Amino acid sequence: MGHREDLLEGAKRCLLEKGYARTTARDIVAASGTNLASIGYHYGSKEALLDLAFLKLTEEWGDVLTKRRGEGTDEGGGTPGTPLDQFRDTWERVIDSYQRNRSVWQLQMEVISRIDQDPELRKALIGPQREGRDGLAENMLGIDPEKDPEKARVAGLFCQALLAGVMVQWLMDSDSAPSAQDLTDGLKVVLEGRAS
Structure with a gap:
């Protein structure tokens, strides 16, 4: 790896260990084995x-969602049997x-809290957020964004809202947070319009 890649890997480690606000350029340099000038040369700024x-x-993290149960193992893999099976399987991975990766979720919350003060960060997140919605619709509910973009958009909005809410519950009180x-x-009850 060159300095550019080393810096990126070092920055990722620092984000997970220290968070966004507490990571300094010197921390990144120490984690990457590079030098301060490399940050400006390769990325323009520490923030970038x-x-x-x-x-x-x-x-x-998104790659976690796209893996089906058993993929790459002796269990087989493939698509779960029903849409509800697919929904549950995806939530089990989430x-x-x-x-396993609490620091990723803590970082997500920190970054969300920073977007009003960091217009460049907000701009950088818009495209991936929209792509993420499509990915959630496809992986959680089996909706193909290519075949039905509007259905995928609204389903993705629903899944994204659910994901954020569940994340907060798990960060605050994992003992009472929902399981897959x-x-x-809960989705069955909503779809049925009444308790089973």
Whole structure:
């Protein structure tokens, strides 16, 4: 790897360990084994580097959603049987990531709190946020954004709102936060319009 890649990897580690506001240029340099001048040369500023590192971390997390249960293992893989199975399976992966990668979720909350003070960060997040909605609609509900873009858009908005709310619950009180089965059962109740 060259300095550019080393800086990006170092910035990602710093974000997960220290968060956005507490990461200094010197922290990134120490984590990457590079020098201060490299940040400006390759990225223009520490903030631009941190913004990109955050986007890369978010993309990596998104890969968790696209993997089906058993993919890459002896379990087989493939698409779950019903849309509700797919919804539950995806939520199992999401909730597992809350438990295993709490620092990613804490970072998400910190970055959200910064967007009013950082117009460049806001601009950088708009495209990935929209793409994320399509990905959520496809992975959680099986809606193809290419075939039905409007349906994917509104379903993605729903999934994104649900994702943010569940994230907050898991960060605040994981003991009472919903499980994948709770969310699936809740969706059934909403769809039925009454309790089972």
